Amino acid sequence: MRSPCCVNRGNNNKGAWSKEEDQKLIDYIRAHGRVCWRSLPEAAGLLRCGKSCRLRWINYLRPDVKRGRFEEDEEDLIIKLHALLGNRWSLIAGRLPGRTDNEVKNYWNSHLRKKLASMGIDPDNHRVIHNGRLHRSHSSGNATRSSIDDATNGLQNNSKNGFRDADDLNLDLTISLPSSQRTGSDHLQNTASPTLLLFP
DNA sequence: AACTAGCTCAACCGCATTCCT
DNA sequence: TAGGAATGCGGTTGAGCTAGT
Numbered sequence: 001m002r003s004p005c006c007v008n009r010g011n012n013n014k015g016a017w018s019k020e021e022d023q024k025l026i027d028y029i030r031a032h033g034r035v036c037w038r039s040l041p042e043a044a045g046l047l048r049c050g051k052s053c054r055l056r057w058i059n060y061l062r063p064d065v066k067r068g069r070f071e072e073d074e075e076d077l078i079i080k081l082h083a084l085l086g087n088r089w090s091l092i093a094g095r096l097p098g099r100t101d102n103e104v105k106n107y108w109n110s111h112l113r114k115k116l117a118s119m120g121i122d123p124d125n126h127r128v129i130h131n132g133r134l135h136r137s138h139s140s141g142n143a144t145r146s147s148i149d150d151a152t153n154g155l156q157n158n159s160k161n162g163f164r165d166a167d168d169l170n171l172d173l174t175i176s177l178p179s180s181q182r183t184g185s186d187h188l189q190n191t192a193s194p195t196l197l198l199f200p
Numbered sequence: 201a202a203c204t205a206g207c208t209c210a211a212c213c214g215c216a217t218t219c220c221t
Numbered sequence: 222t223a224g225g226a227a228t229g230c231g232g233t234t235g236a237g238c239t240a241g242t
Contacts, residue, residue: 051229
């Protein structure tokens, strides 16, 4: 098997980041840009592994990261995108400017799962439960580009109405490109606007 | 005031994927 | 083309906070 990406040197810090560590990371990235995460800690004078630095930067230190509670329209969008994409948090976060995958994932697990459950919707598969019967509202994990755009556009339209039952989206859900047909530049998980096949 | 249970979210871990030689 | 290195992703953990008793 592969060796772990971060060799534990024995003196690596773990746990919460201090202000000094944050500042070192910010200063280094401002001065040098995002270079090699693996070599960054040593170059920046941090006793952290590269993965830890990357996570800290992406989730909390990036200048464009949006902090604070989720708006109602953001909640609505997350629910719709989760119904379309499943637990592909980075893809979902890519549709929410300034939000990170970790933040969306945490918010889903701590708030939205309960919210859906209280509405009689299974948060895992987005099926609506009526009189003990399950009704599929979305095909979790399968999505068209237009479906995702529909959900994203709803950000402007639905905030007044709150969450609507997913059934009324009337979406046509179909599988995306297989991974073997993807290239590095259009890799589904790395783009805010994923490339997906449309099946009319 | 002290204790406990539940909740939130920052951070870690292991695996998958992509990149590079 | 193969294999190792680097990066990214999603699941999980646990420390700290808050509400309830």
